[in-house]
Amino acid sequence: MTLLAVIRHAPTAWNREKRLQGHTDIGLGAEGRIVAASWQVPREWQGWRLLTSPLGRARETAAILFPEREAEIEPGLREMSFGAWEGRRLADLRVDPGAEAAEREQLGLDFRAPGGESPREVQARLAPVLARLAAEGLDTVAVSHKAVSRALYALATGWRMLEKPPIKLKDGCAHLFDLAADGSPRVAELNIRLGSGDG
Incomplete structure (x- = not known):
């Protein structure tokens, strides 16, 4: 088995404002850098291969x-695209009848913002990355994004995103997965605290 630890980037101003970021390349800013600096990863991970999403907040x-x-840049770890919804707040979209947010959210893995990606499509682009990591057999830390972590979690557990997750993935934590020989993920440990931040 190959181990994969996934860490969501530290918070940005848009995270604080609850805006959907997606592919929009928002940097950490001073507050996010302070949070990231307060985190500590387990000592044994320091020698693992290091991958990151190409987006600045993850890098x-x-x-x-x-x-x-x-870090090695891995395009497959890029955040899910929210298309036309990027920069907007989900709370605002839910009360905008033209957005059809509630109807879209009921689609689970097939949820897609206008012009965006679905979690199922994120899983499809993760699959070859996971297969490569398993084939190479090197334990890996990946710094990525919330929707990517959720898509990976769904892939590992069979969660269809039609209901609340069996276990909530908390911010400021890492999530550890075992990868089978074909790259299929299995949950090893969730919500490994990194520090006092709430990334």
């Missing part, structure tokens, strides 16, 4: 957590 988090390392 900057990886650089803060692993200052002596250079």
